[in-house]
Amino acid sequence: MSVSEVFVTLHNSLSADQDIREEIRKVVQGLEQTAREILTVLQGVHQGTGFKDIPQKCLKAREHFSSVRIQLASLKTKFPVEQYYRFHEHWRFVLQRLVFLAAFLVYLESETLVTREATAAVLGIESDRDRGFHLDIEDYLSGILTLASELSRLAVNSVTAGDYSRPLRISTFINELDSGFRLLNLKNDSLRKRYDGLKYDVKKVEEVVYDLSIRGLSKDAATVVGSGE
Amino acid sequence: MSSGGFRKRKHENFPQKRGEKNSNVELSSSVLIAFKSFQHDLDARYDRYERLVKLGRDITIESKRTIFLLHRITSSPNKEEILTESESKLDVIRQKIKQIAQELVGEDIYQYHRAFTPGLQEYVEAVTFQYFIKTHTLMNIEEINKQLVFTSEDDQHELKADSHNVSEKSSADGNDKQKQHPWSLAITPVDYLLGVADLTGELMRLCIGSIGNGDIDTPFDLSQFLRQIYDGFSYIGNTGPYEISRKLYTLKQSLAKVENACYTLKVRGSEIPKHMLADVFAAKAEMMEQVEGIS
Numbered sequence: 001m002s003v004s005e006v007f008v009t010l011h012n013s014l015s016a017d018q019d020i021r022e023e024i025r026k027v028v029q030g031l032e033q034t035a036r037e038i039l040t041v042l043q044g045v046h047q048g049t050g051f052k053d054i055p056q057k058c059l060k061a062r063e064h065f066s067s068v069r070i071q072l073a074s075l076k077t078k079f080p081v082e083q084y085y086r087f088h089e090h091w092r093f094v095l096q097r098l099v100f101l102a103a104f105l106v107y108l109e110s111e112t113l114v115t116r117e118a119t120a121a122v123l124g125i126e127s128d129r130d131r132g133f134h135l136d137i138e139d140y141l142s143g144i145l146t147l148a149s150e151l152s153r154l155a156v157n158s159v160t161a162g163d164y165s166r167p168l169r170i171s172t173f174i175n176e177l178d179s180g181f182r183l184l185n186l187k188n189d190s191l192r193k194r195y196d197g198l199k200y201d202v203k204k205v206e207e208v209v210y211d212l213s214i215r216g217l218s219k220d221a222a223t224v225v226g227s228g229e
Numbered sequence: 230m231s232s233g234g235f236r237k238r239k240h241e242n243f244p245q246k247r248g249e250k251n252s253n254v255e256l257s258s259s260v261l262i263a264f265k266s267f268q269h270d271l272d273a274r275y276d277r278y279e280r281l282v283k284l285g286r287d288i289t290i291e292s293k294r295t296i297f298l299l300h301r302i303t304s305s306p307n308k309e310e311i312l313t314e315s316e317s318k319l320d321v322i323r324q325k326i327k328q329i330a331q332e333l334v335g336e337d338i339y340q341y342h343r344a345f346t347p348g349l350q351e352y353v354e355a356v357t358f359q360y361f362i363k364t365h366t367l368m369n370i371e372e373i374n375k376q377l378v379f380t381s382e383d384d385q386h387e388l389k390a391d392s393h394n395v396s397e398k399s400s401a402d403g404n405d406k407q408k409q410h411p412w413s414l415a416i417t418p419v420d421y422l423l424g425v426a427d428l429t430g431e432l433m434r435l436c437i438g439s440i441g442n443g444d445i446d447t448p449f450d451l452s453q454f455l456r457q458i459y460d461g462f463s464y465i466g467n468t469g470p471y472e473i474s475r476k477l478y479t480l481k482q483s484l485a486k487v488e489n490a491c492y493t494l495k496v497r498g499s500e501i502p503k504h505m506l507a508d509v510f511a512a513k514a515e516m517m518e519q520v521e522g523i524s
Contacts, residue, residue, distance in 0.1 A: 003454070006369045007461030013418045014468045085339035113260050129337070137270055180264035187275050 023078045024090045031071050031094045038064045038101045045108065046157045054108050061105050068098060069124030076125075076133045084133065092139060098123055099135070099143025104150055111169060113177065116140045138191050141181075145194045148174055152201040155208045164217045167208045178202050277332060278344050284329050285345030291322045292351035296431055299358055303438045303447075315359050322352055327379040330412035338414075346420055353416060353424025358431050365450060367458070370421045378413040419470060422462075426476035429458055433483035440490060448494060452487045459484050 041061045044050040050057070079087055102122045106114035119135060120127040126134040151170050158166040178198060186192040211217075295318045302311050329345055353373060360368035416424075432451050439447040459480055467474050 001367075001369045003367045003457040003461055004464075006367055007464050010370070010418050010422060010461075011465050011468060014465065017418075018468060082337065083339060085337045085342075088339070113263075115263060137267055137274075141267065176260050180260050183261065183264045183268045185268065185272055185275070 020079050021087065021090065024075065024087055027071060027075045027078060028091050028094055031068065031075070031091070031098070034064060034068050034071060035094055035097045035101060038068075038105075039097075042101065042104055042108070046154065048161045051158065051161050051163055058105055058109050061101070065102070065105075065122055072124055072133070081132050084129070088136070092136075095123075095135070096139050096142040096146070099140050100146035100150070103144055103147045107147065107151070107173070111173065113144070113173070119143075141184075142191055142194055144177065145181075145191075145198055148177055148198050148201045152204040155205045159208060159212065164212055167205060167212060171205045171209045174202055174205050277336070278341055281329060281332055281341050281344035284325050284332070285348035288322055288325050288345070288348030289351045291318060291325070292348070292355040295319060295322070295355040296358055299355075299362060300431075300434065300438060302362060303435065303442050303444065312359070312363065315355075319356060319359065322355070323376060323379075326352065326377055326414055327412055330377070330379065330414040333414070334412065342417075349416055349420045350424040350427065353421055354427040354431065357425060357428045361428070361432070361454070365454070367425070367454075370416060370418065373421070374413075374415050377416070378411055380411040419473070422465070422469060422473055423476060425458065426462070426473070426480055429455055429480050429483050433487050436487045436490060440494070445494060448487065448491050452484075452491045455484050455487055 038061050041057055041064065044057050045054055075091065099119050102119050103114045105122075106112065106118065114122075116135060116137070117127045119140060123135065126132045128134055151174055155167040155170045158164075158170075181195055181198060184195075186195055295315050298311060298315050298318065302308055305311055326349075333341065356373060356376070357368045360366070360372075432455055436448045436451040439451075462473070462477050462480060465473065
């Protein structure tokens, strides 16, 4: 094999690689668009009036997730499945965003933390690497951390909108997340950096709860919730 | 053990959670159970990554030593001896690569690729360098990969040492796969290209070194070969990743050095006594480095 033959072979494999990346990029662009649309829908809850029709907004967001599933299904066909991590960086960001959106949606619906399996189901992908296009743990955790900062914002805005009980529930939830993350031994990478931001979200929510309780507002909320149930 | 401590501390920190709602306590445990499994998975992943980084570093060091050894060939009378020694050194490196392959059984190679890619590039550099010295041709990627297929029979004791890694793997089919197939690790085209780009640097050094020893023929062979590689890289251009175009720049400099050396040999080779050629090139190399510094 002469030197030039060697390089011709290499060039062919490299340009085939580039074609795959191009295809992936196209699908990912579509996914980013859908993710922005979902975010716009869910952002509505921060509006003063938005608190009333959370269920309706959730329904609308769920509809959008069906197009996410279609887009992800087409992404799966663009490359050999065993090379997931080879092209991982192309969809890593958008997948984290989608995890956040799914987690936010599930939180608004049921005030629980979405499991990795449930997230994968919402996105129409696998939770386990052995079974195909899957949701990486680190991506899932990153998405959950984005949820935490969104919820600390929601705590503030729900007080403004007069919903005094929500911050208490958010506080419980976010504290659970915090103790969950404390179980992990994170490396000094991007996930760790984002985890370092979690304590500020916890602090923010605790401040809101403090403000409410010092003014006796949390008690009102507790009784309202109690009578409501 | 320690995670139990965490859980206890959590309840001390947030006592309000305990009494208020029973459902919350349940929920918190399910969240914590989930995170415990994440902890387990992430720790396993990070540990494997660290082991691979270590293997990768060992491969880098050993490959560099092999290259240094091979450079001694210009001044040494017993070429064969050095070649056999380098071969045994490369065998040691291949054992390390085998360990990487074993570590990656049932895993996605690209997930951990960054941990050992510098090592593999250095190995490509060493093995192609040795191959060039032996045959004066470029070793292609298939030949390299052929040497990186390992059968399980050749050393049983190695298997014993690594068995704890294998047993860690939860999937049963991972074990089955391993029995059926020998371990193998394929060099990726990009790793190969980057290794070959580094090889040209070594060839340039070999060229200048051989002139120092009064060898008049080798520089011309080398410049011919380097030009072919340079043409190949120009053909690839910016199809590949960014690192390749960066290497192309260095490659151009190496080629210029070798071509200038050949030029000088041609023009002045007849005038200068062979033992003084080294001085001429030492001065020339110095001058060129200054020029590079400015540009």
